[in-house]
Amino acid sequence: MKLSRDIMRFFIIPVVLLVGIIVTAAFTVFYTTTARTSSGKIISSNWPKEFTHDFSEYINIMNGTPTISDTGKNLLVKNDLWIQILDATGKEVCNYDKPSTVSDTYQPYELLNLYQYGVGQYSVFVSSVNAGDTAYSYLIGFPLSISKVVTYVDTDRYNSGKTLIIMIIILTILLILALTVFYNVVISKSYERIRESLGSIASRTYKPVAGHRFLREIYEGLDTLNHDIALADRQREKDTKAREEWLANITHDLKTPLAPIRGYAELLSETNTDIPFERSRKYGAIILKNTLYAEQLVNDLKLTYQLQSNMLPLKKETLNVTRFVKEVVIDILNAPDLEGRNVSFISNSEAATYFFDPLLFRRAVTNIVVNALAHNDTSTEVSISLDADSGVKLTIADNGNGMTPQELDDLFTRYFRGTSTEIKAEGSGLGMAIAKQIVEAHDGVICAESMQGVGTTITIVLP
Incomplete structure (x- = not known):
């Protein structure tokens, strides 16, 4: 299987980290176990001890007096060292290049x-040289x-444990490498599966991945993402279809008033036609009615997009909400085509006030009440109740034909125009x-809430 560049990163990153750890450990060991001489030469921190121990071969004792050979002196000069030889009592008997600050005699604790x-x-490092029964100590500066760190250990266990420690270190490194390779293989496979899943989600061919124990949350997130996208696709298709139907209806509805407007306007514009005054006024009324209908369609469309885009600021006032709703109901029933319809209104408070936009809220209440009257027969009863004790709860219920579940789901959808009767659906669908939106x-x-054959109830709750 050819590895992608992203999968290679899964392998490279932990390997680089492991190499970094090994290099850091090696540098730490090297840095702490070496020293730099005055000439810049790097030496082992154990070198002074070994040098001091081996320097005894350059000390000669003749007639009970220790001297330093020329070779030894050259080594001292070469390494910028000094030496001091002491007798058994701690007194100096010989030195070479000893600084003036160094004492000539010492007590044991010194x-x-x-x-x-x-x-x-x-x-300073110390060693000794023997000449028969006489022993001399010497100090080399x-x-x-260099600090002398002393650790007390069991020699037998330490000597045998060094091999064990080395084996443990090697096994640890091998285990880290094995785990690194294992997890990189698992992660790389999961990554490929996730990448394929994302591609299938984009192409709308995604199938949920089963048995995903590793990175389960990611796969569950992919399932959720695919589900949400599928819902969004269905909603978009639904909105697109509704929009197309609405555009077709709006086009048709706009042509409907434009036809009589144009026809009667052409009649009125003919100069050679003698039209009686009463007929001219009738033609003008028809033109005006259809013009108002076309204007309402355009205004509805403008208002819904203004509300959706928050482009219409609310002009709120504190008003008596009971009186306000009662006046809206009266204005609706005063319309000639709705006169005599059975509408009742009750409220639990006559003096309740609320802070709202009266023009927009009037539009909302009017749309709901008129919708209940227009989509039911003339014998339908519409009851309006207002509870204004805490906020506003306005309930508009009818005992009309009710709606199907599909119509209920689409009730507040823009462009939807439904009817529960055999009459033609009118209005803008907005x-x-x-x-x-209001x-x-x-x-x-x-x-x-609605049930066919029982009626529909619409409830508005304002905080």
Whole structure:
């Protein structure tokens, strides 16, 4: 299988991290176990101890007096070192290049401190040389800062444990490499599956991945994403279809008033036609009626997009909400085509006030009530109740034909025009959508319940 560049990153990153850890550990060991001489040469931090121990071969004892060979002196000069030879009592018997700050005689504890902490800028190491029954100690000063770290361990266990420690380190590195390879293989396969899933979601051919224990949350998220996209696609198709139907209806409805407007306008514009005054006034009334109908269609379309885009600022006032709703109902019943319809109104408070936009809220209530009257026969009863104790709860119920579940789902959808009777659907198809937008612009909630043969109830709740 050819690995993509992204999958290679899964392999490279942990390998680079592992190499970085090994390099860091090696550098730390090297940095802490080496020292730099005054000449810039890198040496092992154990070198001064070994040098001091081996320097005894350059010390000659003749007639009970220790001397330093020329070779030894050259080594001291070459490495910028000094030496001091002491007898059994701690007194100096010989030295070479010893600094003036170094004492000539020592007590035992002073030798211990000198070895442990050095003197000045020098680290001091101690060894001894024997000549028969006489022993001499010698100190060599190194221009380095080397600490003597002492750890007490069981020698047998330490010697045998070094092999075990090395094996543990090797096994740990191998385990890290094995886990790195294993998880990279798992992650790379999961990555390929996720990438394929994203591609199938984009092409709308996604199938849920089964048995995904590793990265389960990601796969569940992909399932949710695919489900949401599928819902959005269906809603978009539904909206597109509704929009196309609405455009067709609006085009037809606009042509309907334009035809008589044009026809009667042509009659009135003919100069050679003697039209009686009464007929001219009748023609003008028809033109005016159809013009108002066309204007209403355009205004509805403009209003719904203004509300959707928050381009219409609310002009709120504090008004008596009971009186307001009662006046809206009276104005509706005063319309000639709705006169005599059975509409009742009750309220639990006559003095309740509320802060709202009267023009927009009038439009919302009018749309709902007129919709209930227009889509039911003349014997339908419409009851309006207002509860204004806490906020506003306005309920508009009818005992008409009711709606199908599909019609109920589409009730507040823009462009939807439904009817529960055999009559032709009229209006712009935006009335209920506008009512919903107005209620939501007041931070309210509107909901509908309906059952065929029982009726429909619409409830508005304002906070």
